[in-house]
Amino acid sequence: MSDAEIVKEFLVESYENLDRLDQELIALEKDPGNRETLASIFRTIHTIKGTSGFLAFNQLEAVTHVGENLLARLRDRQLTLTPAITTALLSMVDAVRQMLGSIEDVGNEGERHDQELIVTLTRVMQTKNDTNPTAAPSPAQPESRQNALPEPGPKLGDILVSKGKADASDVTAAVDRQSEGDPRHVGEILVEKGVVQPRDVVDALNAQQQARGQSASDSTIRVDVAQLDRMMNGMSELVLLRNQIVQYSNSTDDSELLGTSQRLNLLTTELQEGVMKTRMQPIGNIWSKFPRTVRDVALGCGKQVRIEMEGKETELDKTIIEAIKDPLTHLVRNAVDHGIESPEVRRAVGKNPEGLLFLRAFHEGGQVNIEIMDDGGGLEFEKIRNKAIQKALISADQAARMTEREITKLIFLPGFSTAEKVTSVSGRGVGMDVVRTNIEKIGGIVDVQSKPGQSTTVRMKIPLTLAIIPALIVASGGDRYAIPQVSLLELVRLEGEQARKGIEQVNGAPVYRLRERLLPLVYLNRELKVDAKGQDAEAGEAQSVNIVVLRADDRQFGLVVDEINDTEEIVVKPLSKQLKTVNTYAGATIMGDGKVALILDVMGLAQRANVVSEVRDRSLSEEGGEEAQVAASGNQRKAVLLFQYGESGRMAVDLGLVARLEEFSRNTVEIAGDQEVVQYRGQIMPLIRVSEALEGRYRKAAESEQESLQVVVYSDKGRSVGLVVDRILDIVEESFVMQRQTGRNGILGSAVIQKRVTDILDVPGLIAAADQSQLLARAQA
Amino acid sequence: MAKTQQFCTFFLQDQFFGVPVQQVQEVIRYQEMTRVPLVPSVIRGLINLRGQIVMALDLRRRFGMEDRTDSQLPMNVVVRTDDGAVSFLVDEIGDVLEADEEHFEPPPETLKGQARELVRGVYKLEQRLMLVLDTSRAVASADDGVRKVN
Structure with a gap:
């Protein structure tokens, strides 16, 4: 195993453990007396510490080492858990996660300033808290260490004894010393006493690791998700092929082929379920x-x-x-x-x-x-x-x-x-x-x-899944379309007299009385602007009318189609970029006969037909109507936060960059160095005044009138920065084309958002620029 | 020794076109297509290429030429693009040719209409001229077309 592989395995394992750690710490806060949870937390941190030391990730080791000490005191009941301690431990978990992320990205822990965290951890460890432990320690538990860590698998001492490397009495003596407060491991104590050789301890540790590892790794394996995706793709092809063969065999009277294809059918279904299951979480x-x-x-x-x-x-x-x-x-x-x-x-x-x-x-x-x-x-x-x-x-x-x-x-x-x-x-x-x-x-x-x-x-x-879905196959204008079954409510077929009289008009809008409620009707061929098959399918003249009752956004509407075929399991294939611009299709699929059929996007269709328009429309003020909306959907929609900049300027920031929006009262702003800061979630967060940073001048007068500061919190790699804006306007999701602009620090470019020219803020750039000007200011001072 | 490049060639109306062979995935005979309503007419439909769904663009329509007669079935030249494979519908397939870069010239200034953005240049072959198709433009501007129509 190469070093890189060892590190990778360490990362995978540690990430898993960390996720559990968050939960366990919260659980422990609820139930501080739970020794098992505490032991498990201790074990996780201990493992990370050990491995990081081995892999020479010293900063990681330093942080986890203090954490481990703190946990040890909790375990030994020298401390009881307080919210402060939990917060400190959670920050430690965050720090560890950051370091692991950095190791994954760049191969080392990165520039760290964990001194503060270490100090915090040490401080909470030293605070004497007088609160009574929730679960009173029972006097009959002097054998704390070994029992506090109910490790699955054999104990180290037992292994040494069974291998004849140590006497049972020596092990007991070592365990006793531990419970008297010796912080070292049994192995270390035994080596120091000269009872066993260091090599034997290492051997025994390996044996112990093996014994522990077996139980879990025997029944499960790790699989790369990409591998599962490939399997799913292959499975999709197989389902298609099955559909084709079943369709073909139904049209022959070859009984042997018929039997074989039926078995293929069954097996494929079973296999499909199996493969889908592997992707389930x-x-x-x-x-x-x-x-x-x-x-x-x-x-x-x-x-x-x-x-x-x-x-x-x-x-x-x-x-x-x-x-x-x-x-x-x-x-x-x-x-x-x-x-x-x-x-x-x-x-x-x-x-x-x-x-x-x-x-x-x-x-x-x-x-x-x-x-x-x-x-x-x-x-x-x-x-x-x-x-x-x-x-x-x-x-x-x-x-x-x-x-x-x-x-x-x-x-x-x-x-x-x-x-x-x-x-x-x-x-x-x-x-x-x-x-x-x-x-x-x-x-x-x-x-x-x-x-x-x-x-x-x-x-x-x-x-449940997106790749293979049940769908109803309908035909309109000579083409087949698939409608995802999720949106399907019922099927109505009007014949003869009914077909002629069942469909009524409300000022030109066709409706059908479905159980005494008016169901708006949408003709698929008209929406798609294709000819109905052969003759004009106006309600009056048609022999029969097929209505597919669909649900879009809690509204019902009837889709009138030429024919209703079967329901089928279809494999959803994405459409190429050029076709996604029309929101009527959710994808395409290959039918049993090898031909391509489009999958209808019921929501999009309903919007197109104005079934759900009144509430869905962006707002009454935007009068571009459908045209504008569809045209806009050609580009990627993006969520942005809009805020006012200066007197009347508008600026947008990618919502993805916004961690939170906060309002700080003026008097909570403190000064550190020559930087405005606020205390925020146990951290000191620097504030950057956006207008000032962009224009490079001080505009104190305008802001001092405001009682409170509106702040957009941006977090990156654990560092939070507050961007003070003049006024937060709105969050919008719109598609827009940004025109790049160079020459202005902190601005990515501009775009038309909500019909107004809006500058788009470059947050990392702005922060970097602010940092730099701070340094300059300091250098000049 | 002058540099040469291989081209997969085809005909559109009476014009002779070429696409560098590296961009061509395959050439296949006429395939049945599923039309896609509401999209620009340049997109003739979707074809099933061994389980892969491929969009078919009609190059005649792309160049603003008149449509083929019903009896004239187009051929597919499937090219690779950033957005997956796309099939170009052409009249007829020609040979794979090796063309000398010495004989290349940028398109004449007088080139008009759609051709201006779709033709990268011209190879002066012995018998005739070969127009080099800019495949990514041919696909990308179909994209623009979609927006315009909507």
Whole structure:
């Protein structure tokens, strides 16, 4: 094994352990007396420390060494866990993660300044805390070390004894010395006493490692995801081939071929399920990060939040897991930040001061349901209604007629979130449209329900997999199209008299009475601008009418097609870039007869036909209508944060670069050196005034009028920088073309966003420039 | 010794075109296509190339030439692009030729219309002229076309 391989293995193993560590630390905070958790944490840090020492990652070793000492004191009950200690340990985990990331990227730990962390860790270790340990130590536990670390597998001492290298009595003596406070390992003590040779200890350690390793590695192996992707692709081809053969064999009367193809059919289905299963991951993999997120957010805004989960084991395809990770995280943060009230408020209304965030996942009808429930204040319908009117998303007239459910939906509108909402803790809806877009991108739907004063629940329905989906095959204008079954509600066929009279018109818009409710009808051939087969398929003249009832965004509409064929498992193939510009197609697939069929994007089709237009349209003010929207979708849509710059300038920053939006009161700003700083989440965060940095001059007068500073927090490699902006305007998701511009430091270029010329901020460039001017200023001073 | 390059050649109306062989994945006879409604007419449809879905661009339409008659089935010249394989529909396939760089000239200033951006230059062969097609432009500007139509 080469060095690089050893390092790689170390990284993979350590990353896994770190993820667990976050959870375990949070669990330990809840239950400080749990020795097993503590032992497990200790073990993980110990392993990382040991290996990093061996691989000469000295900074990593230094940090983990202090952490280990702290953990040892916790384990030995010389200390009890306090939030301060947990925070210190979590920072240590973060530091370790950063170093591992750096090792992965550049091969070393990078420039580190961990002295502060080490000091913090040492300090919390030395604070005497008088609080009684939650679990009183039982007197009958002097054999602390060996028992505190219930390592699976044989103990080192036992191995040495069994190999005849040491006497049982010597081992016992060494263990006793440990429990008396000797910090060294049994092996070290024995070597020092001259009982065994160092070589024997190493041999025994290896034997121990082997014995431990076996149990886990026997039943599972690690597989490269790329390998799984290749397997899935091959599987997709096989499914296609199977479809072709089955179709061909059905048209012959060769019984032998028929039998063989049936068996092929069965086997392929089984194999397909098997391959899909290998790509499945429990949703718990992403949820496991949430206790930490919740703790951090809750601590940051002074709330108490308990997180509960149900259905952690619910499995989803890896690509889907990846796709829902960010939206879920966003929702969880949102729920803690905005949903759950502060302990005082909760007490005042008679609730448990500790809020509850409940995550639930379960399978239902070939889909996965995910629910995120908080028992906070719920949505404030009036506020949302007013906001939407104010933002011209709906008219006052419309608003008056809206039900609570419809109002709830407004928070998903692009452009709904506003400056006040972005910075303060007043409402939800920050980036909810982004959440929805991302969920819909993978064929899922998202919905919010809220009981005022009681709870808010966000529900999502997500498909299990994306690669092979069941679809209904329809024909229109002589071509076949596939409609993903997820969007399908029912099929209606009108014949004879019904076909002629069943379809009525509302001022030219065709509708059908489906169980006494009007179902708007969309003719596929008209939408696609293709001729219906042969004759004019106007409702009156057709022999029969086939209606596919579809669901798009909680609205129903009937798609009228020439023919309805079977449902089939189809393999989704992406369309080339040139075709993605039309949002009517979700992809293409190869049918049993080898021909290509387009997969309809039901959402896109509904938008095109204006079925979902009134709420989906960006806003009433944008009158370009469909044309503008479709044209715009030609480019990549991007989420940006807009803020005011100077008197009337507008500037945008990529939302991906924004860690958080904060508002700091003026008097919390302190000066360190000649740099303005604020205390932020246990760190000292430097502030950069964007206008000043860009223009290189001081504009104190304008800002001193403001009571508070609006700050965009940017984090990179653990360093947070606060960008002070004049006013935060909005978060928008739009497609735009940026025109590059050189010559202005800190500006990437400009683009037209929301129909206005907007400069795009180069955050890293700005920070670098600010750093430099600081240095210059200092050099001159 | 002058440098030479190999070209895969084809005909469009009465003109003779060439594409460097390295860019060509394969040449196949007419394939049935699935039309894609709502996209520019340059995109004739999608073909199934052994399980791979490939977009077919009609070069006659790309150059603004008149359409082939119904009885005239186009051939596919499948080229590799950054965005996967794309098939160019052409009238007829010619030989693979070796052309000498000495005989290359940039397109004449008088070249008009679409051809101006799609032709990289001309090789003066003994018998005739060979126009070198800029494949990435041919594909990319189809992209622009999509936006315009919408």
